[in-house]
Amino acid sequence: MLVLMDFLCNLQTEQHFADVVLSEEFLNLGIEQVCSLISSDKLTISSEEKVFEAVIAWVNHDKDVRQEFMARLMEHVRLPLLPREYLVQRVEEEALVKNSSACKDYLIEAMKYHLLPTEQRVLMKSVRTRLRTPMNLPKLMVVVGGQAPKAIRSVECYDFKEERWHQVAELPSRRCRAGMVYMAGLVFAVGGFNGSLRVRTVDSYDPVKDQWTSVANMRDRRSTLGAAVLNGLLYAVGGFDGSTGNFLSSFLHCCLSSVEAYNIKSNEWFHVAPMNTRRSSVGVGVVGGLLYAVGGYDGASRQCLSTVECYSAAANEWTYIAEMSTRRSGAGVGVLNNLLYAVGGHDGPLVRKSVEVYDPATNSWRQVADMNMCRRNAGVCAVNGLLYVVGGDDGSCNLASVEYYNPTTDKWTVVSSCMSTGRSYAGVTVIDKPL
Numbered sequence: 163m164l165v166l167m168d169f170l171c172n173l174q175t176e177q178h179f180a181d182v183v184l185s186e187e188f189l190n191l192g193i194e195q196v197c198s199l200i201s202s203d204k205l206t207i208s209s210e211e212k213v214f215e216a217v218i219a220w221v222n223h224d225k226d227v228r229q230e231f232m233a234r235l236m237e238h239v240r241l242p243l244l245p246r247e248y249l250v251q252r253v254e255e256e257a258l259v260k261n262s263s264a265c266k267d268y269l270i271e272a273m274k275y276h277l278l279p280t281e282q283r284v285l286m287k288s289v290r291t292r293l294r295t296p297m298n299l300p301k302l303m304v305v306v307g308g309q310a311p312k313a314i315r316s317v318e319c320y321d322f323k324e325e326r327w328h329q330v331a332e333l334p335s336r337r338c339r340a341g342m343v344y345m346a347g348l349v350f351a352v353g354g355f356n357g358s359l360r361v362r363t364v365d366s367y368d369p370v371k372d373q374w375t376s377v378a379n380m381r382d383r384r385s386t387l388g389a390a391v392l393n394g395l396l397y398a399v400g401g402f403d404g405s406t407g408n409f410l411s412s413f414l415h416c417c418l419s420s421v422e423a424y425n426i427k428s429n430e431w432f433h434v435a436p437m438n439t440r441r442s443s444v445g446v447g448v449v450g451g452l453l454y455a456v457g458g459y460d461g462a463s464r465q466c467l468s469t470v471e472c473y474s475a476a477a478n479e480w481t482y483i484a485e486m487s488t489r490r491s492g493a494g495v496g497v498l499n500n501l502l503y504a505v506g507g508h509d510g511p512l513v514r515k516s517v518e519v520y521d522p523a524t525n526s527w528r529q530v531a532d533m534n535m536c537r538r539n540a541g542v543c544a545v546n547g548l549l550y551v552v553g554g555d556d557g558s559c560n561l562a563s564v565e566y567y568n569p570t571t572d573k574w575t576v577v578s579s580c581m582s583t584g585r586s587y588a589g590v591t592v593i594d595k596p597l
């Protein structure tokens with residue numbers, strides 16, 4: 163009993179909720195203990211989905227006895243904070259929710275929240291619409307491979323607190339122009355170019371073990387793809403397969419519209435609906451449960467693109483949204499405060515320092531402050547309310563510098579400590595610092 167209380171009182175549990183929820187210890191907690199844990203404002207989770215899944219796992223662990231607690235548990239799950247797609251596809255379909263009228267009321271509350279205009283949502287006085295405010299866990303920015311000027315294996319990490327770079331385990335093989343995500347505590351380096359071929363291989367990095375391992379290959383070879391996590395799946399979007407046909411067709415057709423998704427549980431890739439446009443050097447980001455593919459290069463029209471399309475997993479469909487104000491291939495794309503940023507990129511030989519931001523609520527782009535440097539093929543990630551852009555090239559040199567954007571001041575600031583080497587086409591993502 164003492165051990166159990168320790169487990170609960172310990173702040174670490176709130177901070178590492180994602181790790182504890184599937185442990186035996188969690189599944190064996192009593193109802194009061196689970197309620198006290200999931201009602202905490204300080205719970206550290208990447209999204210509220212984790213809380214819902216934890217509740218379902220806990221009930222299913224001893225369903226006959228525990229299903230009567232569903233309503234008591236769901237009182238603490240902040241359903242309004244979940245994307246609509248997830249509410250419709252997952253929550254509404256869950257039998258444990260269907261069987262409880264109180265649970266259905268919580269679902270209606272969440273739907274109502276989504277139907278209201280933003281300014282009226284604040285008037286909904288419910289504990290379930292309150293954002294959780296976890297303590298900021300220490301973060302690291304991981305920069306993987308890239309072109310310097312050839313494909314390299316080097317991986318380095320930036321420690322935001324120490325303001326220093328350090329090297330970690332190298333990639334198993336050279337890789338640039340890969341897609342990069344952080345999912346389930348692992349970094350995934352997806353596809354890319356190894357110095358001679360576009361590859362379909364995927365490596366995953368475990369920051370705790372400082373170790374790389376291979377996972378299942380994609381179906382298609384692709385470099386300069388976009389990669390993102392949507393509803394727990396890893397998506398690989400577009401890119402370039404470099405397949406050799408005759409001279410003309412090779413450049414016309416090796417820009418890809420194809421999109422595939424990876425399920426970490428089954429270690430399998432499968433195709434989903436292709437984009438409307440072929441896009442290599444495409445940037446992607448997820449906002450509000452939708453996946454956006456921004457700009458890129460279309461081999462068929464031989465043009466850098468200003469068009470943007472968005473994927474709904476529920477409909478398995480891509481739809482065009484508002485275009486950017488300029489053509490951008492090789493733009494860095496990142497998400498900060500539910501807004502989608504397109505940073506730099508190029509149109510032909512012109513490398514941009516301009517930045518624009520998309521608000522899904524108004525389906526419109528607006529310009530924000532320029533970066534200090536022109537950059538294309540840079541990595542982008544968001545952390546602690548700032549948007550970082552890492553390396554890239556300015557049209558003649560690979561850059562080792564990093565700068566960040568603060569939306570509150572509309573200013574870019576160059577980070578004082580550079581990477582060990584200039585690199586473009588590196589993969590960049592933010593991870594929790596291993597304890």
Ligand SMILES: *[C@@H]1O[C@H](CO)[C@@H](O)[C@H](O)[C@H]1NC(C)=O
Binds near residue numbers: 335336357358359361
């Ligand atoms: C690139 O990948 C191909 C196919 O996997 C392999 O045969 C080749 O040796 C690799 N090249 C380099 C430079 O690693």
